[in-house]
Amino acid sequence: MLETLEILLLSLADDDLILGHRHAEWIGLGPILEEDIAFASIGQDEIGHAQAYYQLLTDLGLPTPDEYAFKRPAERFRCAHLVELPNTDYDYAQALMRHFLYDAAEQVRLQALRQSRYEPLAGLAERLLREEKYHWLHARTWVEKLGHSTEEAYLRLKSAYHLLWPYAWLLFEELPQEAAMVEAGWLPPNAELRSRWLELITPILAGIGFEVGPPASEVLLPLQGARHGLRSPHFEALLAEMTEVSASEPEAEW
């Protein structure tokens, strides 16, 4: 069961670590100072959350958080491709829409994990949810504000939404060995979590005039496999950059 638990915790941790890294790329480049600070702060939270998930594995004799983050080959990461996508042209609408879709998913995931029968995870989810409420408030507020503002804001949000939607849908791709996890009472099936996520975001997206529905299967098919270790073309460069400093002095104490 340890291997199954590792799959679950790495998928949660890696999503947070990689999105935290992407959020941090906004430092110094936000459209206004407050957003620069917001993305930096949210990114720091997400990286801290990743560390706390890795620590649950460390407590069971598996590698340390630093080893998981900085010394793991690309194919052993289990994050969703949504979080790997680069901040192309630093389009704030795209960063905001990703933050919105992801943090809605985190709300749903963490609320469910509070009931997990794996107690260390239930305790951690309770803590993280209390921190995450600010992320969700931030994302929701800006999507609603910009969705009702200028034509340009609306169109840019809409094009970000269309680009990201299939990737966001696959945040809830079935995990390897998911049946055993559900059987153990660790989490509800991802298909069920996706339904709850849709219930949360549909009224908000519909409120700004966006249609919500399942992506076409021919769109989804080539994007699948992230939870099995299949990385997107963007991951290698991200990992090289993220591990550059630690790789320069592998034995250093930080």
Next chain:
Amino acid sequence: MVTPKEVRQWLQAVRDPEIPHVSIVDMGMVGEVTVEGEKVRVELIPTYAGCPAIKLLQAEIQAVLASKGLEAEVEVNYQRPWRAEAVTPAGWAGLRRAGFALPKHLSGDPDALFADISCPRCGSTAVSLSTPFGPTACRAIFRCHNCGEAFELFKPPV
């Protein structure tokens, strides 16, 4: 024989470098303390999981207790949520001295936490939230419409 109570008193010397007005004890970050001979176990409860001061605080706890001839093991517990209710009266007073506005509604949701805030400089309630985020995880930035200054709210997880 050293008691957990004495250990807590000594840990009054340990402070987050970002908020040196408040000890980790008054911040409610010290959980269980157990003493066995010269070995002490201290449970440290981070305010936010991503707080970068944790490693430093761990080392400082060990240094303070080492100066008393004790060997300390510090267990950082992420599985127990830190709650603002654990801040002591001395802790709240220290946060006020540090220049923070303090929240009136601690539990519930962010909207409640950000309501009924007054400016720590002029006391005005004509204030608005600039961003729920700030220079550290536990701060939000407000603006006062009376004195025109920006100020920070101490923002615990809700």
